[in-house]
Amino acid sequence: MDHVSVRMTVNGVLVERQVPARTSLADFVRDELGLTGTHLGCEHGVCGACAVLVDGSSVRSCLMLAAQASGAEVTTVEGLPHSGRTARLRDAMSRHHGLQCGFCTSGFLITATELLTDADAVEAPDEGTVREVLSGNVCRCTGYQGIVRAVLEVAGGGATAPSGGEPAARGGGPGAAATAGQQR
Amino acid sequence: MSGSDTSWLGQSLPRHEDQRLLTGRGRFLADTARGCVHACFVRSTQAHARVRSVKTGSAAALPGVLAVLTAEDLGLDGAHLPMLHEPHPGFAEVTRFAMSDPRLPILASVRVHYVGQPIAVVVAESRHVAEDAAELVEVEYETLPPVLDPTAALAPDAPTLHAHLPTNEAARIEVGFGDVDEARRAAAVTVSDTLRIGRHGAVPLECRGVVARVDDRRDRVEVWTSTQIPHLVQQALCRVTGWARDEVRVAVPDVGGGFGTKANVYAEEVVVPVAARKLGRDIAWVEDRQEYLMSAAQGRDQVHHATLAVDANGRVLSWEDDFVVDVGASSLWTAGIIANTAIHLMGPYRVPAMRVTGRAAYTNKTIVAQYRGAGRPEACFALERCLDAAARRLGMSPEEIRRVNLLTADDLPYPRPIPYRDGVPISYDGRDYRACFDSCLEMLPRTVCDELRENYPEHDLGYGVATYMEATGRGPYETGRVRLLPSGRFEVATGAASAGQGHETTFAQVAADALRVSPDRIRVGNGDTDPVTYGVGTFASRSAVLAGSAVHLAATRLADRACGYAAMLLDTDAAGVVLGAGGFRADDGRVVDWTDLAAAFGPGGRLEGQPSLDELAQFRPQTVTWTMGVHAVVVGVHRDTGLTSVLRYAVAHEGGAEINPRIVEGQVIGGVAQGIGGALLEEFRYSPEGQPTSTTFADYLLPGMCEVPQIAVKHLYVPTAGNPIGVRGAGESGAIAAYAAIAAAVDDAVGGGDWRVTSVPIAPEQVRAAIARRSAAVAS
Numbered sequence: 001m002d003h004v005s006v007r008m009t010v011n012g013v014l015v016e017r018q019v020p021a022r023t024s025l026a027d028f029v030r031d032e033l034g035l036t037g038t039h040l041g042c043e044h045g046v047c048g049a050c051a052v053l054v055d056g057s058s059v060r061s062c063l064m065l066a067a068q069a070s071g072a073e074v075t076t077v078e079g080l081p082h083s084g085r086t087a088r089l090r091d092a093m094s095r096h097h098g099l100q101c102g103f104c105t106s107g108f109l110i111t112a113t114e115l116l117t118d119a120d121a122v123e124a125p126d127e128g129t130v131r132e133v134l135s136g137n138v139c140r141c142t143g144y145q146g147i148v149r150a151v152l153e154v155a156g157g158g159a160t161a162p163s164g165g166e167p168a169a170r171g172g173g174p175g176a177a178a179t180a181g182q183q184r
Numbered sequence: 185m186s187g188s189d190t191s192w193l194g195q196s197l198p199r200h201e202d203q204r205l206l207t208g209r210g211r212f213l214a215d216t217a218r219g220c221v222h223a224c225f226v227r228s229t230q231a232h233a234r235v236r237s238v239k240t241g242s243a244a245a246l247p248g249v250l251a252v253l254t255a256e257d258l259g260l261d262g263a264h265l266p267m268l269h270e271p272h273p274g275f276a277e278v279t280r281f282a283m284s285d286p287r288l289p290i291l292a293s294v295r296v297h298y299v300g301q302p303i304a305v306v307v308a309e310s311r312h313v314a315e316d317a318a319e320l321v322e323v324e325y326e327t328l329p330p331v332l333d334p335t336a337a338l339a340p341d342a343p344t345l346h347a348h349l350p351t352n353e354a355a356r357i358e359v360g361f362g363d364v365d366e367a368r369r370a371a372a373v374t375v376s377d378t379l380r381i382g383r384h385g386a387v388p389l390e391c392r393g394v395v396a397r398v399d400d401r402r403d404r405v406e407v408w409t410s411t412q413i414p415h416l417v418q419q420a421l422c423r424v425t426g427w428a429r430d431e432v433r434v435a436v437p438d439v440g441g442g443f444g445t446k447a448n449v450y451a452e453e454v455v456v457p458v459a460a461r462k463l464g465r466d467i468a469w470v471e472d473r474q475e476y477l478m479s480a481a482q483g484r485d486q487v488h489h490a491t492l493a494v495d496a497n498g499r500v501l502s503w504e505d506d507f508v509v510d511v512g513a514s515s516l517w518t519a520g521i522i523a524n525t526a527i528h529l530m531g532p533y534r535v536p537a538m539r540v541t542g543r544a545a546y547t548n549k550t551i552v553a554q555y556r557g558a559g560r561p562e563a564c565f566a567l568e569r570c571l572d573a574a575a576r577r578l579g580m581s582p583e584e585i586r587r588v589n590l591l592t593a594d595d596l597p598y599p600r601p602i603p604y605r606d607g608v609p610i611s612y613d614g615r616d617y618r619a620c621f622d623s624c625l626e627m628l629p630r631t632v633c634d635e636l637r638e639n640y641p642e643h644d645l646g647y648g649v650a651t652y653m654e655a656t657g658r659g660p661y662e663t664g665r666v667r668l669l670p671s672g673r674f675e676v677a678t679g680a681a682s683a684g685q686g687h688e689t690t691f692a693q694v695a696a697d698a699l700r701v702s703p704d705r706i707r708v709g710n711g712d713t714d715p716v717t718y719g720v721g722t723f724a725s726r727s728a729v730l731a732g733s734a735v736h737l738a739a740t741r742l743a744d745r746a747c748g749y750a751a752m753l754l755d756t757d758a759a760g761v762v763l764g765a766g767g768f769r770a771d772d773g774r775v776v777d778w779t780d781l782a783a784a785f786g787p788g789g790r791l792e793g794q795p796s797l798d799e800l801a802q803f804r805p806q807t808v809t810w811t812m813g814v815h816a817v818v819v820g821v822h823r824d825t826g827l828t829s830v831l832r833y834a835v836a837h838e839g840g841a842e843i844n845p846r847i848v849e850g851q852v853i854g855g856v857a858q859g860i861g862g863a864l865l866e867e868f869r870y871s872p873e874g875q876p877t878s879t880t881f882a883d884y885l886l887p888g889m890c891e892v893p894q895i896a897v898k899h900l901y902v903p904t905a906g907n908p909i910g911v912r913g914a915g916e917s918g919a920i921a922a923y924a925a926i927a928a929a930v931d932d933a934v935g936g937g938d939w940r941v942t943s944v945p946i947a948p949e950q951v952r953a954a955i956a957r958r959s960a961a962v963a964s
Contacts, residue, residue, distance in 0.1 A: 022312065036215035037208015039440070041389045042473040046881035049389060077208035094202040097850045101684025102205030103212060103389045103440030135889040138881075140389045140441050141684050142850060143857035143892050 006070045010035070011079025019066055025059075026050045028066035029076055037077040037106050041138070048137030051107040052076050058114045077106035085116045085154055092150035100141030107137045112151045124156045192697040193909065196846035200688040200708070201438075210438040213393035213410040217468035220395060221250060223456055224314035225469070226304040226321045227479060228296035231332075231548040231874025232345070233325035235294055238304060243320040248313035251463055252321060254304045255291035258458050263290045263424050265449050268416060268516040271523050272607030279526065279602070281519070283355035286346050286546060288514040290424065290451040296325070297345060297513035298550050299876055300479030302451050307459055307467055330874035334510035334545035335487065345513070345546045354511050354544035355518045359526040361601040362537025367502035371493035375573040380943040381562045381923065383485035383510065384866035385555045387886060388683070390440020391471035392480055394453055396460035404431045405457045410439050412447040412683050413721030414711040420449040425458060429717075432457070436711035442683030443858065447723035448481045448516060448553035477879045482868050483555025485510040486525065486562040492570035498578055498585040502537040505529055505566055509542065509559075512549035520724075521552070523605050524559030524655075530600065531567045532617040532653050532812045533589040548874045554723060556858055556919045560654055565944070568650040568924035572931065573940065582649055582928060583625060590618040590651070606659055608807035614838050615902045617812050621651060624814035624836035627896050632832055633818055633932075643820030643829070644955070646933025650815050650924035655808040656913025657729025657906070663716045664734030666695055666742050668797035670786065672779030674699065674706045676739075679719015680731035681711025685851070685915065690728060690843040691735045694909060698739035700765050701778060716800075725811070725913025728843055730803055733907040737801035740908075746797055750776050753790055809904040811912045813837030815856070815921040819929040826952030828864055828930055834896040840912030841903040848914050853895045855918020861887040862919070863926040863944050934958065 007016040010033060017032050026043075029035040029052065038061055041049035045063040052061045053075040080086045089112055092098070099105045115125065115133045125133070130151045131144075139147065204210050226238075240252035255261045264287040271281055292303050304321055308314035331337045331345060337352040345352055368374060395408040411417055414434040421432055439446065452469055460467045471480070488507040494500055507525060511518050526540045575585035591598050593616040600610040614620075630647045637645050665677045676695050680687065692706040699706075709715060711722075720730070743763055750768030751758040753776045760771040767777030784791040818832040835852055842848045865885040869877045878884040903910030927941035930951065939954040 020312065030214075034218070035208070036212075037210070039212065039390070040214065040472075041391075041440075042881050044473065044880055044882075047389060047473075047886075090202075090206040093206060094198050097199070097846045099202060099205055100686065100850060100854060101389070101439060101441040102201065102210050103438075103684075105205050105210075106208050109206065131889040138389065138886050138888060140387065140443070140858070140886065141854045143853040143895060144889050145853055145892075145894055146850070148889070148894075 004067045006066045008069050008072050008074055010074045011076060021067060023066045024062055025052065025064040025066050025069050026061035029061065029074070035076045035078050039103050039106055041103065046138070047104070048107040048111065049104050051110040051137065053110055053114065058111050077109055080109060080113055086113050089113065089116065089150060089154045092153045093147065096146035096149040098142060098146035098150045104137060104139045108134065108139070108147055111137050115151070116155055127152060130155065192693045192703055193841065193843055194845065195693065196844055197689060197693060197703060199686050200692060201686060212390055212438045212440055213395060213408060214470045216395055216408055216437055217470060220466045220468035221307055221309055222311040222314045223459065223467050223469040224306045224311065224318045225302045225452065226306065226318045226323065228292060228299055228301040228303055230296055230325045230327055231299050231330040232328040233296050234328065235292060235296060235303070236324040236326055239322040240304065243306060243317040246313065246317045246320060248309040249317045250307045250309070250465065252304060252306050252317065253459055255289060255293045258291070258455065258462060260290050260458065261293065264288055265290065265420050265451065265516060266423050268449060269520045271519055271605045274607030275603045275605050280358045281355070281523070283519050284349050284353065286354065286514040287348060290454050298548055299874060300550055301513065302455065305455050305459055307463060307465070311470070330548040332547055332549060332870055332874055334508045334547055337545040337547050338508065338543060345548065352546040354515065354546050355522045357522050357526050357542045358540065359602055360539040362502070364502040364504055364537045364539040367537040368493040370495065371501050372496035373574050373577040374491060374493045375570055375577060376491040377570060377573060377942055379488045379490060379566050379569050381484045381486045381565055382943070382945050383482055383549070383868045384862050385482040385868065386443035386445035387884065388441025388443055388445065391473060391476040392446065392450065392452065393470040394456040395468045396457035397466040398460050398464055404433060405461050406433045406435065407453065407457045408435050408437055409453050410446060411436055412442040412681050412723055414681055414713055415679050415719035416721055417449050417453050418713045421454055421457065424454050434713045436681040439681065439683035442722070443556045444483065444554040444558060444723060445481050446683060447721060473881065474879050477884055478876050479550060481551050481553030482512065483552060484562060484862065485552070488562065488566040490566045490570050492574055494574045494578070498575065498580050498588045500533055500535050500589050503529070503535050503567070504539045507542045509544040510547050510549065511544045511552040512547055513551050514546070515552040517554045518544045520554055521559045525563050527604065527655065528560045528563040528653055529567055530653065531564070532591055532651050534591060534595065549870060550868070550876065556855060557916045560652065560916065560920045561859065561862070561923050564650060564652045564920050565923045565927070569927060569942065572928050583630070586621060586649065586651060587618055590621055592616050592618045604655060604808055606807055612653070612810045613904055613906065614810055614812050617838070620812060620836050620838050620900055621814045623898055623900060624816050624834055625649070627836065627898055628816040628818070628832055628834035636818060636831060640820045642824070643822055644933040644935070645818060645820050646929040646931065648817050648819070648925045648928030648932060650921040650928060652813055652917065652920040654725060654811045654913065654917050654920060656725035656811050657805055657809050658724045658726055659805050661720065661802045661804045662726070662730035662734045663719045663800065663802050664731060664738040665716055665800045666735065666738040668742065668778065668782050670782050672777070672782040676706055676708045676735055677712065677715035678731040678735060679711065679716050680722040680727040683722060685722065685727060686844065686847045687727065690847060691732065693843050694732050694735045695739040698736055699743055700763050725915040725917070728911045729809065729907055729913050730805065732843060732909055732911055733803035734801050736909050737803055738799040741801060742797055742799040746781060749781055749791055749794065753780065753784055803907065805906055809840065809906040809912045811837060811839055811914060811917050813917050813921065815925040817925045817929045819926060819933055821930060821933040821951055823955055826948035826955060828946060828951065830860055830891065830893050830926065833893055835918065836898040836900060837914070837917055838900045838902045839914050841901065841910035842899065843911060845899065848899065849897045851914050852897050852918040855916060856895050856922050857887055857892045859919040859922020860892055860926065863923045864946055865891065867945050
């Protein structure tokens with residue numbers, strides 16, 4: 001098996017390893033670095049559980065080779081800050097019961113952190129935006145309600161759409177987006 | 185919050201689990217595999233075939249491969265897993281229940297019965313090498329025609345799939361009461377329909393996995409497995425291998441979702457520890473997604489032929505159903521699924537006469553286990569679809585026909601002339617099901633459709649409602665253990681493993697309530713056969729009811745005994761000692777607390793040598809307790825694509841006392857999300873050759889952020905006297921009525937014509953065709 005040399009900064013620490021060329025970034029952080037907070041839910045780029053930040057952008061670490069990330073700055077869930085918006089997001093996720101089994105949670109935190117820290121993003125995203133941005137992450141336990149509420153709270157956005165009989169805002173909302181989603 | 189005199193039950197405390205899960209410090213199965221060699225299974229590529237030979241030579245020769253093992257190599261030739269459930273003999277007799285044991289081999293060597301069935305296992309230095317080697321194992325097959333339709337499988341001339349069985353019938357059941365034929369004669373309207381619930385399943389985000397570590401010091405093997413039922417895994421493993429219980433510890437790490445697929449015992453859970461002991465190596469098997477979607481237990485897959493007779497006012501006169509369950513190549517839970525289906529067909533209504541026959545069939549599809557609801561969603565779909573059909577024929581609204589038939593406070597408790605699966609006569613122990621119905625309609629009335637219409641110009645909007653019953657908290661028992669630690673804190677263990685349900689939080693609340701301490705002084709371990717020798721597990725909406733009650737009993741007994749010890753420390757009479765939030769108080773006002781008590785057991789302490797404060801309790805419920813609920817939904821059907829979007833959703837349910845209301849609500853909402861998936865998206869499909877074609881997440885569609893709307897939940901507090909903490913189960917309830925409610929809403933949206941939803945997942949092409957026919961009819 002051909003080995004390659006990879007050198008990258010992971011959670012602020014410079015690491016250098018010789019790994020088989022086929023090693024994915026996910027296997028690299030999990031098996032080589034012992035950072036097991038990055039979870040593998042499908043290994044074909046759909047579920048989003050393995051999301052990490054590479055140079056500030058979220059990527060699916062199951063679809064990227066470790067060699068491709070050579071030279072990059074990688075942040076896994078373990079390296080997300082313990083203050084500021086990410087800390088508030090963790091707190092809000094817990095209060096809104098945005099997690100049950102917690103397997104998908106790391107991926108959601110990574111993707112939501114990207115949304116919350118994106119300088120180009122709208123100041124206070126509405127529910128439709130939050131849902132669209134996070135639609136690449138799958139949660140099988142919660143029905144997403146608590147996750148959406150938590151992200152909206154931290155983003156300083158509006159309240160969530162009604163669930164029962166309250167009238168909806170015009171257009172957008174979960175229903176409109178659902179049509180697109182179902183066509184996957 | 186410190187200990188106070190308010191109850192810890194009923195409080196939505198934040199979950200103890202969250203801190204580690206939100207910082208990437210959860211420990212799921214794959215995270216515990218360090219230092220292990222890796223297993224990869226060689227699986228059948230044929231749905232039905234004789235195995236002529238298995239050649240392992242080239243695989244074994246690959247550098248890094250430690251062993252390639254077949255059933256014979258492992259001493260498992262002919263070994264099979266035991267069935268996991270048999271109904272009570274009293275129930276079996278009344279329902280003429282019969283079942284067969286498919287005895288599916290743990291590793292196939294003679295014949296294969298589904299694609300994905302394990303044939304051999306490769307153990308190698310790395311997962312990569314193990315996979316490479318598995319591809320080098322040559323299995324020579326003699327292809328046999330696959331049987332993929334359950335009704336065809338039950339035909340007299342069908343080829344039998346399991347050589348030792350005379351037919352493909354996995355089980356049969358008959359449930360009935362009243363004179364159906366006589367009742368039907370008085371009917372104003374009789375509706376008959378064939379209703380299908382497709383094959384889909386739990387699909388937790390974490391796949392399965394097993395780590396077996398050989399402990400030579402203690403002459404035992406430690407099996408870490410991503411399961412909901414560690415004790416049943418231990419039992420099955422011991423039964424198959426002949427190992428004594430104390431040679432096997434089964435323990436559960438953090439589990440990334442279960443929903444029933446992990447309330448099963450799997451061949452892999454036997455093979456990995458047997459191989460580990462044989463090779464003397466610690467072995468990890470971590471399933472990948474494609475493997476899961478081919479070979480882990482699936483669910484549902486039922487066909488119902490139903491007939492409902494009602495009088496001119498819509499009152500149910502008789503209800504008949506003949507159903508078939510496709511359990512694939514094997515199910516260790518056939519009895520539970522077929523019995524659940526039959527019993528839950530009664531719904532929360534006055535049904536004076538019923539005749540139900542059910543059969544389960546073997547086919548060449550993947551094995552089946554209980555999936556959230558386990559027969560209840562299927563039963564609900566059959567009954568609710570027929571109620572909608574009858575209402576339509578009578579010109580009544582779906583709401584009206586339900587209000588006419590729903591049980592009210594005058595009817596409840598409502599005994600039924602048949603026993604539950606535990607042999608105890610059924611009696612619905614609710615308060616007022618019609619009131620619950622009205623409460624749901626208040627949250628989400630039909631008029632919301634009209635209010636929303638202008639927001640969705642490309643959609644036809646429809647409204648649907650459905651009700652369900654759920655027997656929860658099935659016995660026979662569960663174990664709880666509460667132990668005072670030297671620090672004055674406590675450790676709790678139960679047989680109910682958590683797969684995300686928040687047991688660390690809820691069981692701590694239950695114990696804290698009895699011990700009069702803050703829950704943060706209590707740690708709850710996950711399922712483990714070491715601290716708790718006998719247990720059953722987490723499934724069938726039973727953990728809060730059974731394990732919760734067992735923890736309550738153990739903690740209460742511990743507190744009682746502790747009062748005696750406190751009296752010794754206070755040099756007073758136990759009768760004069762009262763346990764409160766501040767500790768144990770003598771009638772003269774002197775106090776010792778749990779920390780004092782714990783310290784007194786130490787060397788030289790006043791309680792040195794006394795039996796420790798460590799209580800084990802079993803809770804055995806007399807029978808199940810019933811949860812009833814109502815779902816209402818507004819959907820939008822896109823006119824061009826036929827795709828259905830769920831726009832509004834509301835659930836009202838008659839639950840019991842709640843340990844942690846937010847966790848209960850989360851269970852209900854999560855269940856609805858899975859129901860939406862089953863109604864609109866999810867299906868395990870098979871080619872005519874029996875090849876599974878839903879083996880990626882591009883083919884097996886899970887509901888995402890944009891498919892699940894906010895869901896409103898109203899909890900009607902109706903505690904039960906059936907257990908000491910008054911709780912009813914709610915784990916499955918969210919999933920049950922979603923299928924029927926969404927189907928009704930799609931009907932309502934598409935409106936008129938002969939077409940109705942009779943099959944889920946709802947096929948957009950069928951909806952589109954119905955819309956086209958409607959447009960054509962309007963035009964002509």
